[in-house]
Amino acid sequence: MLFKVEMDVRVPLDYDPARFEALKAAEKARFQELQRAGTWRHIWRVVGQYSNVSIFDVESNAQLHDLLTGLPLYPFMEVKVTALCRHPSSLHDDDR
Incomplete structure (x- = not known):
């Protein structure tokens, strides 16, 4: 199962820098x-933000959650x- 996952990281400004680096x-x-x-499978940065857009390929919703x-x-x-499914016009066989 393919999922698009958008992750925005919000670390408190007063968080210990050494712990954050770890x-x-x-x-x-x-x-x-x-x-x-x-x-x-894929990860892209969102320009100007501490965020990414990723594609996960997992067996189940539960696996993605974990x-x-x-x-x-x-x-x-x-x-x-966001759950994804293969587009019928895709040329890529691995888009399942």
Whole structure:
């Protein structure tokens, strides 16, 4: 199942910078692990914001929920999820 996930990160200005750097490093490591597994298929930055738009390929809604809530920066995220399905005119066979 494909999902578009929009993530806006909102970290309090008074949050400890060292803890925040550690969280960002952990987030990057987890993202790269999921990307290598093919689960986090695409990620794009939103210009001028601490936000991204991503495409996830998961087996179920529950799996996506568990992945998102397990992200190190999740407590600071506002997340919007949209389910996607293959467009009949797509030339790409892997758009399932």
